[in-house]
Amino acid sequence: MDKPSMSFSDLKKLYATTKIFQDKKVELCYSNDIIQVKSMKVKDKKEFLKCVELKDDEQIEKNIDVLIEKYCMDKNGEPINPKKLVENERQQLLVELRANSSDLSTVTIPHQCIKCQHIQEFPLKTDYIVVNNFKNPEGYDGFIDLAKDRIKVKLGQLNRQDNIDVGEYIKNAKLTNDHDTKIVFLAATLKEIYIQEDDVSIPVDLKIAEKVAFIENFNLNDLEKIETYFEKIEDYGIKIVLKEKCQKCGEDTQEDINVIRFFMN
Numbered sequence: 001m002d003k004p005s006m007s008f009s010d011l012k013k014l015y016a017t018t019k020i021f022q023d024k025k026v027e028l029c030y031s032n033d034i035i036q037v038k039s040m041k042v043k044d045k046k047e048f049l050k051c052v053e054l055k056d057d058e059q060i061e062k063n064i065d066v067l068i069e070k071y072c073m074d075k076n077g078e079p080i081n082p083k084k085l086v087e088n089e090r091q092q093l094l095v096e097l098r099a100n101s102s103d104l105s106t107v108t109i110p111h112q113c114i115k116c117q118h119i120q121e122f123p124l125k126t127d128y129i130v131v132n133n134f135k136n137p138e139g140y141d142g143f144i145d146l147a148k149d150r151i152k153v154k155l156g157q158l159n160r161q162d163n164i165d166v167g168e169y170i171k172n173a174k175l176t177n178d179h180d181t182k183i184v185f186l187a188a189t190l191k192e193i194y195i196q197e198d199d200v201s202i203p204v205d206l207k208i209a210e211k212v213a214f215i216e217n218f219n220l221n222d223l224e225k226i227e228t229y230f231e232k233i234e235d236y237g238i239k240i241v242l243k244e245k246c247q248k249c250g251e252d253t254q255e256d257i258n259v260i261r262f263f264m265n
């Protein structure tokens with residue numbers, strides 16, 4: 001008797017409907033939003049590696065957008081906008097996506113001991129992944145009072161869309177010196193602007209060009225208030241730190257693994 005035959009599409013369907021890895025819940029390091037991360041297909045990793053090989057930064061960013069749109073959802077299962085995420089969150093999702101797509105211990109990282117030069121391959125562990133969430137500096141709530149408390153601004157990190165807007169502004173205005181470009185970046189950190197009247201805060205919605213003009217008219221003291229806030233923010237985000245002992249001499253070894261290198265493995 002002939003066995004029933006199965007087609008390529010049956011085979012693909014069977015594979016696609018099998019959940020090999022569970023979705024992982026991840027708390028974003030900046031916004032604290034909960035994101036569900038799925039596991040990734042070989043072909044999408046291949047696409048990404050191609051851009052990395054070409055060292056095309058813009059294409060790498062676009063590819064990260066695609067990966068996030070395809071494999072990350074908010075807590076209600078709705079798609080998320082990768083352009084609303086700050087750089088550290090995008091890196092975080094890239095690492096979590098890679099970590100949730102295969103058994104990490106099969107990935108090894110070569111490491112040379114700083115004491116005896118012995119080279120050893122260490123299998124990766126999820127323990128190496130450390131996430132520090134963003135914190136406002138001590139004494140700050142993210143808002144800064146300006147113009148003798150008559151204006152209040154909410155400061156924030158630049159997301160991918162902000163960075164695109166800033167890049168376009170700098171290009172169109174043909175800005176070349178560091179001071180001018182810094183002002184544009186600082187202007188983009190003004191997330192919300194309010195006029196304080198009696199006890200009411202009235203929001204003012206400004207475009208990037210208007211924010212630049214606004215900040216250029218600050219007195220130095222107000223500009224310094226904003227700079228000081230950003231200087232005081234501690235590093236946050238995801239880090240992959242290989243922490244082991246050398247097999248040969250017992251020296252404690254530690255190495256920060258680059259996010260892209262981790263993803264490519």
Ligand SMILES: [Zn+2]
Nearest residue numbers: 113116246249
């Ligand atoms: Zn050693």
